[in-house]
Amino acid sequence: MRTINLFIKRIIDFLGSLIGMIIISPVLIIIAISIKLTSKGSVFFRQKRLGENGKVFKILKFRTMVVNAEKIGDGLFVKTEKDNRITKIGKLLRATSLDELPQLWNVLIGEMSLVGPRPPVPHHPYKYEEYSEYQSKRFNMKPGMTGLTQVTVRNSVPWDERIPVDVKYVETFNVWLDIKILFKTIQKIFVRESIYTHSEKNASEKSTTI
Template structure:
């Protein structure tokens, strides 16, 4: 085996988690000192000590659900917005706990002050950990493997990451006589395009094991289908058992129960927001406030979806059905904000009550586009084994401009790995999206030009 580099490493997540829990409690302790001085009355200290284990446990669970312990190569801002969401939920949870335990000596002023202290402490802590990763392990170098046309799209994703975190060292196009081990030596990670044949993926995996690289496969349907396979046996023959992708009767029942509770609660909580959004849409542009449109739902049945109108009236009168683009001129200024924060989707809570949609699931598309998507990807029809949703994996990890093919990968993974816990995690991770404009990217050299420059740099003769 040839000499290898270390696989992609990070500051241990358990260490980060211990720091999070400690600083959340330290934030409340600091708030007591700010409120009472160094001589905090014992009658106020006791409620804090009694609720401390509960707050600690909730912190770990909430931060886990918000994806704060996932190993990602994204910038710091996604961590920041998730921390803000986590702290707000911790403060609200602490209020509920103190009311439940009748611990009224835990002042509300301390809870509010504690929230601000926690944000400062946690942001500083996570910023140190984020930069610690880079100081300890440096910039990660990647090799991209696959046809240039496919690799260009993947390269665009990496080129949009912070420059000090990832560098594309080379693009490897597979051909006869290629020495994979020699090509991959010195890399930290290898990213493989989905169009690479399965037998070649096996060769790439063997080469990466030999040279010590981590492998990232952009999945095709087969990869998604086996992602939750069980190891079994027939007599003494080991087999991979692929279960039915459909939801069981019990799963469908619990999902519907969660939908009804969440939709009713959402309509109550977001009623003021929906009222303000309706007024803004009405006074800033002509046309109906609520926009209805035919979409394809579970088992291919069509239904009318409800949304706040975000485009000018009769936006498709001349063009016909056209997918929205990142800087679509048909989108109104208010509509752009509603789309960026996903607030335009709130009227779909009524779709959930009607049973047309679920809270979590693949986004429903229009019949015109469904027909096109199914021609390009026959696997697209599997999305309709579950009800469409207001939010989903593609909405948490993607944007409006994420390609239909990438969204399909997220949707199929969700269906394949469905659980109530996964639904709850997606709901929780949807909250920080409200703090992040979905289209807030720009001002960079185009990724296509960067990719062209990268290829040109590779083709220069070495000196």
């Protein structure tokens, strides 16, 4: 049954990302032009992430920060929407998660899924080989544009507390669960919710990453 569900999941991913890119292409073009006209640098931001079974791939996003932002200020971490490295258009894109739309390409070519655990950077918070046997279960499926963590706790808890949610998703996965997560994700797009921590405690763990 799981094999069938995974097969259906890949069909949904392929068709969903392909059709999605076609339908929202005007939006993608408008965002791309806005980024190019309002700040120096590339329209897209590429960053290495850990994918299925620890395989490293480059995730694609719309650039929301100044060039080389990871080498300035808090580096990899973005603790507040007032971070001066974020561009004007970037604030809107990050608040609405529209900066994630280019990942439809990652989904189309099979590096990601529409739904799954979010992919961390290779060196934070742990290297792949440093995850415990239990924690590494989150890498048994392709990472997703959205996931169970994103529609529940999001960044409100430290990374180590998000992992059990990801593992739960992997262990209980079925197509119906993916569909419910996708609908909840759409609902959250229309409800403004901070993606940053409001506490200095554990800031490095709770804050979002570039």
